[in-house]
Amino acid sequence: MTIEETKIALPAVSQGFEKRCLLVRLDQLLPRKSLPKGVKHSKKYRQIATSIVEIGLVEPPVIARDPGNSSLFFILDGHLRIEVLRDLNQSEVECLISTDDEAFTYNKQVSRLAAVQEHAMIVKALEQGVPEERLASIFAVNIETIRRRKRMLNGVCIEASELLKDKNCPMAVFEVLRKMQAVRQIEAAELMINANNYSTAYIGAILAGTPQAQLADPTKPKQLRGMTVEAIARMEKELARLQQGMSSIQESYGKDHLELTVIKGYIKRLLGNARVVSYLLATRPEYVPELQSVVDMASSSTDI
Known part of the structure; x- marks a missing residue:
């Protein structure tokens, strides 16, 4: 099939909303x-x-x-x-x-207003002359919170803020990110996205596992409440191993997902054939529940 024929065969994409309000x-x-x-x-x-x-x-x-x-x-x-x-x-x-x-x-x-989007809105409003007091009234917060949100991305690299621009991250996440160098900020953002965890506790654990050389100020020792220097060193090693494992999974995820989807479809077709099921029940009855469990497991985790 040519590229032109493929284009013709593709179904039209329906719009989710009408063009005008x-x-x-x-x-x-x-x-x-x-x-x-x-x-x-x-x-x-x-x-x-x-x-x-x-x-x-x-x-x-x-x-x-x-x-x-x-x-x-x-x-x-x-x-x-x-x-x-x-x-x-x-x-x-x-x-x-x-x-x-x-x-x-x-x-x-629907996506609700994320912290980065809220920051952009506040900065734009302030640039247009909206008083801090008025913004504080609109957001039902105090003026200091508005000021914190205004400077939220100070020290955070553009790449990391782009990765998190539509994520529901607490403001404190970005305050922790700025304690790391740009490359580490990007790695931390990717770790949060992969784990779908944007809590302050998780970014705190990432900071604890960050090598000293990747901190924004490498000369300043990390001081984490309740953790010894040895515990911090162990956490750095564990987090490094975790990152390596996640990278290897990401490399093979697409291929593994496709293979599992194909296998699931094939087994599902087999179990939908009465003659095949009758044969299995007569010769290998123990296979039937095992095959069915594969189909059920795949259905709950890989269906798109």
């Missing part, structure tokens, strides 16, 4: 869930309300068209924002129209 009246929006009792007295509700009053709606609600009524829409994401707008006596809101009406699917894929 739509201005919708609030009385056209139908909730998919009821708000918890007392939510209007929560900190989150007050923070959203303050943000909308101070700077307007930053993230448009996501809605889907009601197939049974063209004038109505289901709310997929943004119930609190819409409730705040109602309390503010607003009559309409600009919404993003999803082509998928499943709230579960959308909420599973």
Whole structure:
């Protein structure tokens, strides 16, 4: 098959959202869930309300068209924002129209504002002249927290911040990263991503396992509470071995995943053949549960 034929054979990719936002009246929006009792007295509700009053709606609600009524829409994401707008006596809101009406699917894929993105927003707002006091009110934090978030990436290399720009890392993670040299910052970011662990405890363990020569200030000895020099040295060796093991797994993961998927499919087809199963039950009955366990195990871990 030629490249041109392959291109023709490829199915069209459907868009997840309509191309343009739509201005919708609030009385056209139908909730998919009821708000918890007392939510209007929560900190989150007050923070959203303050943000909308101070700077307007930053993230448009996501809605889907009601197939049974063209004038109505289901709310997929943004119930609190819409409730705040109602309390503010607003009559309409600009919404993003999803082509998928499943709230579960959308909420599973949506990415909330990460620390790096929040940092960029704060820096941009400050550059445009928004006072620190106003930002502190919007985010429901004190002014010192705004200042910490502003300087969060000071000393963090661009490559590491790019790797973590859409990850939900606590601000303290970046404060630990800046204690390492740039190359080690990138390695630490990759370790967190591979482990899907962005906690301060994990980045603290990575710092503990960082060789002295890879610290931002190699002349300053690491001082970790409750750990001796010998324990820190052992941790450095263990972390180095862990990195080597993860690198070797990454190199072969794609090939192993493909082989396991093919094997699973072949065994599944065999067990779907009544004649094959009858033969196995008659000659090798102990094979059947073992083969079925392979299919079940593969289904839970390798299906895409």
